[in-house]
Amino acid sequence: MKKKVFSRFTMILFIIGLMTAIQFNTINEPDTRDTRDVWEIRQELSREKQLHSELLSEIGTLDDTLSKYGQTLSDSPEQALRDTVEELRQKAGLADSSGPGFPIYIEPSAEAVASGQNIEEISPQLLIQFVNEINRFNGIDMSIDGKRIVNNSPIRDINGQTTINAKPVGTPPFEIKVVADTFENAEKLYNHLKASQILDSFYIDNLSVDVREPQDEITVEAYEEELKLEHLRAAEGE
Known part of the structure; x- marks a missing residue:
């Protein structure tokens, strides 16, 4: 009888010990180990901090806009409506945008000109990559040729020709104009583009990119087409 009790007691202790060991290993060894080095973790942390800063800045801007709108609305509802419409037109790209910025010239490379090579138009893929490189910075307005x-501007190949907003892009040389929200951000984008590896992609296609120094004011043309608002409907008045 004593042997049976002792055997059962030993079995219970064994099961408890096994369960404790499994739980200890589960807590101390995660399912997937983080194999990133310190530099990769620092880069990820930097990106998260930048995103957090951008969100806080956007919230502050919206709060200021809401406060100004509330004050203007109480003083003059008509003026508040006009200001709101104009602000929305600016954000949608339906009006000219002026501010600190710089021009960029896409030109045939000197080697291609010297060797008499035919200069072909820029490919949609390369143009999209360049636009994405610029759009890594917030608060940027831009025109190409x-x-x-704008947000829904298509850059694609139509019948063998590169187009933007369904309009053909000219064979280089042509101009890209960039406007930033502040002169400081214009300088940051300028320095980023000057050091970007994407410039090598243009060189492969016998093109060169001439990024000019930032100016106090440059003007980007308004979007001339009609915006397609497929998911929006005008509210009916009561």
Whole structure:
């Protein structure tokens, strides 16, 4: 009888010990180990901090806009409505945008000109990559060859020709104009583009990118096409 009790007691202790060991290993060894080095973790932390800063800045801007709108609305509802419409037109790209910025010239490379090579138009893929490189910075307005870039601007190949907003892009040389929200941000974008590896991609296609120094004021043309608002409907008055 004593042997049976002792055996059961030993079995219970064994099971408890096994469960404790499994739980200890589960807590101390995560399912997936983080194999990133310190530099990769610092880069991820930097990106998260930048995103957090941008969100706080956006919230502050919206709070200021709401406060100004409330004050203007109490003084003059008509003026508040006009100001709101104009602000929305600016954000949508339906009006000219002026501010600190710089021009960028896409030109045939000197080697291509010297060797007499035919200069072909820029490819949609390369143009999209360049636009994405610029759009890594917030608060940027841009036009390419006189065509304003907005959120839904298509850059694609139509019948073998590169187009923006369904309009053909000229064969280089042509101009890209960039406007930033502050002169400081214009300088940051300028320095980023000057050091960007994407410039090498242009060189492969016999093109060169001439990024000019920032200016106090440059004007980007307004979007000339009609915006397609597929998911929006005008509210009916009561």
